Amino acid sequence: MPELGDRSRAIGPQPIGERSAPPPAMLAAADRILDLIAQRDRAMLNGMVVEKAAAELEALIDSIPATAYVSHEIIAHAKANDHYYVKARLFGENAESFTLQLRLGARGGRWIIWEAVNLTGGRTAWTSQG
Amino acid sequence: MQRMIAVDRLARPDEIILVPVERIRESRIDQGLMPNAVMPLEEDFLKGRLHGIATGEMQAMEAAGRTLFDFPDAPWEFQLDMARQVWDESRHAEIFVKLLEYVGSYLGEFPESEVLWSCTQVDDPACRVAGINRGLEGLACDVFEQIIRMGQKMGDPIIERAVDYVLADEITHVRMGSKWMRKLTEGDPERLRRAQEFQDNIDALFNFDGFRTAKEDAPQVPLVLGGTQVDFDSTLTISRETRLLAGFTDEEIDRLMKAAARSSAY
Numbered sequence: 351m352p353e354l355g356d357r358s359r360a361i362g363p364q365p366i367g368e369r370s371a372p373p374p375a376m377l378a379a380a381d382r383i384l385d386l387i388a389q390r391d392r393a394m395l396n397g398m399v400v401e402k403a404a405a406e407l408e409a410l411i412d413s414i415p416a417t418a419y420v421s422h423e424i425i426a427h428a429k430a431n432d433h434y435y436v437k438a439r440l441f442g443e444n445a446e447s448f449t450l451q452l453r454l455g456a457r458g459g460r461w462i463i464w465e466a467v468n469l470t471g472g473r474t475a476w477t478s479q480g
Numbered sequence: 481m482q483r484m485i486a487v488d489r490l491a492r493p494d495e496i497i498l499v500p501v502e503r504i505r506e507s508r509i510d511q512g513l514m515p516n517a518v519m520p521l522e523e524d525f526l527k528g529r530l531h532g533i534a535t536g537e538m539q540a541m542e543a544a545g546r547t548l549f550d551f552p553d554a555p556w557e558f559q560l561d562m563a564r565q566v567w568d569e570s571r572h573a574e575i576f577v578k579l580l581e582y583v584g585s586y587l588g589e590f591p592e593s594e595v596l597w598s599c600t601q602v603d604d605p606a607c608r609v610a611g612i613n614r615g616l617e618g619l620a621c622d623v624f625e626q627i628i629r630m631g632q633k634m635g636d637p638i639i640e641r642a643v644d645y646v647l648a649d650e651i652t653h654v655r656m657g658s659k660w661m662r663k664l665t666e667g668d669p670e671r672l673r674r675a676q677e678f679q680d681n682i683d684a685l686f687n688f689d690g691f692r693t694a695k696e697d698a699p700q701v702p703l704v705l706g707g708t709q710v711d712f713d714s715t716l717t718i719s720r721e722t723r724l725l726a727g728f729t730d731e732e733i734d735r736l737m738k739a740a741a742r743s744s745a746y
Contacts, residue, residue, distance in 0.1 A: 367584025428497040428591040
């Protein structure tokens with residue numbers, strides 16, 4: 351959406367609700383988890399995933415080449431009640447970027463992984479990838 | 481250009497999160513919620529519902545365009561109707577994106593499901609219009625009628641009138657679907673049966689496990705909507721008069737109501 355400026359100075363109906371921001375703790379956890387995924391740190395990640403998503407996360411890590419990625423960018427997040435989907439891209443100097451999507455939800459005061467999907471090569475491009 | 485673009489190839493810009501509907505359901509179950517839809521009692525109901533409609537309108541626009549492209553040998557009048565629908569849906573998408581902003585949301589705040597696009601995977605234009613125009617746009621008639629009443633209860637003419645404006649088009653889309661389902665299957669009862677069965681599957685997918693009632697039977701509960709507290713439906717309602725306007729028969733509506741009542745008995 352384009353930036354529409356200061357709406358309170360515009361003629362016409364004003365918004366009746368305010369935008370809500372994602373919890374900073376969720377974004378911080380996402381950054382930490384993405385670092386660990388890029389490093390393929392299975393030991394640390396094992397304690398940050400619900401049991402039913404463990405195999406999915408394992409498969410995601412398996413598809414990441416060792417030492418290929420050094421940084422990441424969160425490119426989108428979307429709210430699903432109290433959980434958040436986070437779409438991110440991993441970057442490395444000698445590797446094609448790697449796109450993945452996580453669902454994070456809080457349990458026992460910690461944000462952990464409920465879903466982990468490899469999106470590389472599909473579902474994110476505008477056109478003509480397939 | 482490729483026909484029948486697969487569900488997982490639906491193109492979106494980076495900032496949109498697309499999630500298969502089964503995964504959205506799983507996420508709701510994981511959080512102890514009703515799997516099928518954002519219910520009026522939930523905190524994000526209004527934003528979530530308008531977001532679902534905005535993305536649905538976008539996919540309806542794309543789906544009508546794909547139907548036009550995928551069936552070049554369909555009657556010219558059918559193609560004209562599909563082209564007109566692309567135009568309608570594009571206006572609707574714009575309206576709902578503006579309504580999202582109005583209620584303090586934005587496109588991309590919630591995940592987008594692929595449920596409408598999945599109807600474009602069927603290789604028969606009669607099934608497509610049965611599923612999309614009659615099944616999903618029939619559902620839209622119910623959903624929009626409920627939002628219009630909600631806008632009235634909130635004393636909010638912006639929501640009420642914007643959605644009413646869109647509903648007028650949806651009614652014509654359902655009628656268009658009924659017309660083409662009949663015409664395209666003329667003299668071919670087996671094809672008509674398949675199209676009806678396809679629509680029945682869509683209807684069953686959205687009977688919401690008993691959380692649908694006739695609007696007259698919806699229990700009223702206090703809800704805070706757009707900063708205003710109102711008594712409103714706790715269920716997703718079925719609107720007989722809107723469906724009649726759209727050309728559904730009483731018999732079809734009775735069947736839908738019975739199916740909703742049956743699943744509430746489980």
